[in-house]
Amino acid sequence: MNILSFEFKRHLKMTIFFALFLAIFSSGILFFYIYIKEDLDMMMEFFDRFPAPMKAMMGSEVSIVTKPLGLFSFIYSFISLIPAIQAIYLGLSIHGSPFSEKTSEFIFTKPASRARHFVMKVFSGFALLILETVFFIAVLALVLFFMGESDDSASTLLWFADAFLLTQVVFFALGTLLAYLFMGIKSYLSVSLGVAAFFFAISAFAVSGNTDKLKFLTPFQYHRFDSVLLNGYLDSDLFFFSLLIITVLFGISYFRLTSADVYNR
Amino acid sequence: MDKIIEVKHLSKYYGKSRGVIDLSFSVEKGEIFGFIGPNGAGKSTTIRTLLALIRPTSGTATIFGKDCIEQAPNIAEKVGYLPGEVYYYDKMRVRDLLHYSASFYGKNCVPNIDRLCKRLDLDQDKRIETLSLGNKKKVGIVQGLLHEPELIILDEPTTGLDPLMQQTFFDILKEENEKGATVLFSSHILSEVQKICSRVAIIREGRLVSIEDISALKQKQVLGVSFEYEGDEAPDLVELKGVSELTVDHNLCRLVFQGDVNELVESLTKINLVSLHIEEPSLESIFMHYYSTQKDHV
Structure with a gap:
C-alpha cells in the first residue's frame, strides 16, 4: 500500500495538471459549438469539398459534428496524441524512476518483492488514470448540462469514459514496457512523444487505408470517440484485443522486472 | 557460532x-x-x-x-x-x-x-x-x-x-x-x-x-617509511626483519616495512632523524606485497 500511495502522490500533481488541461480544452470545444452551431450547414458543405482520402483521415463520419459531442470527438481525434503522450510518460515515470533516478538500490532492498513493487505501481497508474478520466468526463457532463445538451448524452459519456480509460491504459502499459526494456531512459518526454507520434502516424494510415486490420496496429484506433458516437458502444473485437495487448505488455514488463539485475548502473 | x-x-x-x-x-x-x-x-x-x-x-x-x-x-x-x-x-x-x-x-x-x-x-x-x-x-x-x-x-x-x-x-x-x-x-x-x-x-x-x-x-601490515637522517653513515636497517625495497639517496632513506611496528620504531630511535614519514601504502601496493610474500612462501 505504501508503494501505491507513494507513486500516486508523486504523480498526482502532473495528472491533475493534465486533467485540467484536457477539461479546459474539451470545454473550449463545447463552447465553440455554441458559436458555430448556426453555421454548421455551411461548415458541412465546406468539408464535403475535401478530397476523399483527406476526409477519410479526418475520421469516420464528418456529419457527426452537427452535435456537440460529435464536434468534440472530431476535434479530439486530432489532439488525441496529447493524452497518449501523457499516459506513456506516466508509465515510464512510475516504472522507470528507480533506474533513471538510480533509486533502485534504495527501493529494491526494502522488504517488498519485485512482484509487489510492480503490481502496486500498476495500481497507482490505474488509480491516476481513473481519476483523470472521471474528472475529464465529469467536466464534459457539466458543460453539456449548462449548454442544455445533456438529455441523451449520459450513456455516450459513459462509453467515452470507457474508451478514454482503455486507450490510456494501453499507452500506460506501453510506457511500462519501455521502462523495463530500456532501463535507464531519462528523457521520458521525448521518448513518449516519439512513440505516440509513431502510433499516431500509423493511425493516419489506418483510417485512410482499405483494410480494417491496420486498426489493430495502433491504440489510437482501438476506441475512437467518433466510433463510439456512431455505434453507441465499443467495438467488441478491438475491446478484447486492447485487453489482450494490455495483458501482454504488462506480462512482458513483469517478467523483465522479476528476472533482471536492478542495481544502479 | x-x-x-x-x-x-x-x-x-x-x-x-x-x-x-x-x-x-x-x-x-x-x-x-x-x-x-x-x-x-x-x-x-x-x-x-x-x-x-x-x-x-x-x-x-x-x-x-x-x-x-x-x-x-x-x-x-x-x-x-x-x-x-x-x-x-x-x-x-x-x-x-x-x-x-x-x-x-x-x-x-x-x-x-x-x-x-x-x-x-x-x-x-x-x-x-x-x-x-x-x-x-x-x-x-x-x-x-x-x-x-x-x-x-x-x-x-x-x-x-x-x-x-x-x-x-x-x-x-x-x-x-x-x-x-x-x-x-x-x-x-x-x-x-x-x-x-x-x-x-x-x-x-x-x-x-x-x-x-x-x-x-596488522602483523602483515605494510608501511611505506621514509626518513631524513643526520650524519655521513647510512643507517643499517637491512638486518631488520620485514624491511624491503630499501633505498638511500643522499640522506633520504626509503623502505617498505611489513611486521611488528614496535621493532621498526625501536630501530629508528637509534638513528639521528631530521624527519620521518610513515604512511599506509595504496591497497594495490599492499596486495602486490602480499602476493609477492605468498609467492616467496610457495
Whole structure:
C-alpha cells in the first residue's frame, strides 16, 4: 500500500495538471459549438469539398459534428496524441524512476518483492488514470448540462469514459514496457512523444487505408470517440484485443522486472 | 557460532565481463566483518547478490539461513543497507523519505529516525536535492539503520563523510554491534577496516585472496617509511626483519616495512632523524606485497 500511495502522490500533481488541461480544452470545444452551431450547414458543405482520402483521415463520419459531442470527438481525434503522450510518460515515470533516478538500490532492498513493487505501481497508474478520466468526463457532463445538451448524452459519456480509460491504459502499459526494456531512459518526454507520434502516424494510415486490420496496429484506433458516437458502444473485437495487448505488455514488463539485475548502473 | 551470511562458490558474470569468481566465505553472528579490495574487485557485486539486486551466474548465498534470491523480501526485513553511491528522490524532504523507508518495516521507527538524525546532525526538513554528498550519506545511514536491523551491510560507507562524522558513524556502528547486530563492512581503505572489523575478507580481481583476523593482518601490515637522517653513515636497517625495497639517496632513506611496528620504531630511535614519514601504502601496493610474500612462501 505504501508503494501505491507513494507513486500516486508523486504523480498526482502532473495528472491533475493534465486533467485540467484536457477539461479546459474539451470545454473550449463545447463552447465553440455554441458559436458555430448556426453555421454548421455551411461548415458541412465546406468539408464535403475535401478530397476523399483527406476526409477519410479526418475520421469516420464528418456529419457527426452537427452535435456537440460529435464536434468534440472530431476535434479530439486530432489532439488525441496529447493524452497518449501523457499516459506513456506516466508509465515510464512510475516504472522507470528507480533506474533513471538510480533509486533502485534504495527501493529494491526494502522488504517488498519485485512482484509487489510492480503490481502496486500498476495500481497507482490505474488509480491516476481513473481519476483523470472521471474528472475529464465529469467536466464534459457539466458543460453539456449548462449548454442544455445533456438529455441523451449520459450513456455516450459513459462509453467515452470507457474508451478514454482503455486507450490510456494501453499507452500506460506501453510506457511500462519501455521502462523495463530500456532501463535507464531519462528523457521520458521525448521518448513518449516519439512513440505516440509513431502510433499516431500509423493511425493516419489506418483510417485512410482499405483494410480494417491496420486498426489493430495502433491504440489510437482501438476506441475512437467518433466510433463510439456512431455505434453507441465499443467495438467488441478491438475491446478484447486492447485487453489482450494490455495483458501482454504488462506480462512482458513483469517478467523483465522479476528476472533482471536492478542495481544502479 | 551461527552463520549469518554464507556464500558458497558464488560467481557472477555480466555477459563476458567478470564480476566475482568462485567466492566462498561466511560471516558469524555478532561480528563486524570487513570486505576489502580495490575498486572493481567485486565487492559491490557480492553485496548486490546478497541483497538480490543481481542474480548470481552460479553458486549460492544465504542470509539467516535463507536463500538470498528466493527469500529476499523476508531477509530484507532484518537487513539494513547503505549503498556506496546514495541516490534518493531529489524533490522529497529528508523526513518524508525516511518515513517512506520506515513504512516498509511495519513498526514505529520515528523515535529511532529522530535519534539518528540528531546524532548525525541531519536536518529532516531539507529537500534531498539541496543536500551535500556527506549529508546524503547521512540520510543513507539513517535509512539503513532506522529499523534496527540484525544485519547491516555497508558498501564504502564513509565516502563523503568528514573525519568527525566518520568517527560518529563508527561509534554508532559499534553500538549497533554491541546490541547484537552483525555488520558486513565493505571498503577499499584498509585503515578504516582495521579500525572497526574483527575479521576481513580480501578480494582482488573477483577472487577471494584471503580471510584474515585483523590482528593477523596488522602483523602483515605494510608501511611505506621514509626518513631524513643526520650524519655521513647510512643507517643499517637491512638486518631488520620485514624491511624491503630499501633505498638511500643522499640522506633520504626509503623502505617498505611489513611486521611488528614496535621493532621498526625501536630501530629508528637509534638513528639521528631530521624527519620521518610513515604512511599506509595504496591497497594495490599492499596486495602486490602480499602476493609477492605468498609467492616467496610457495
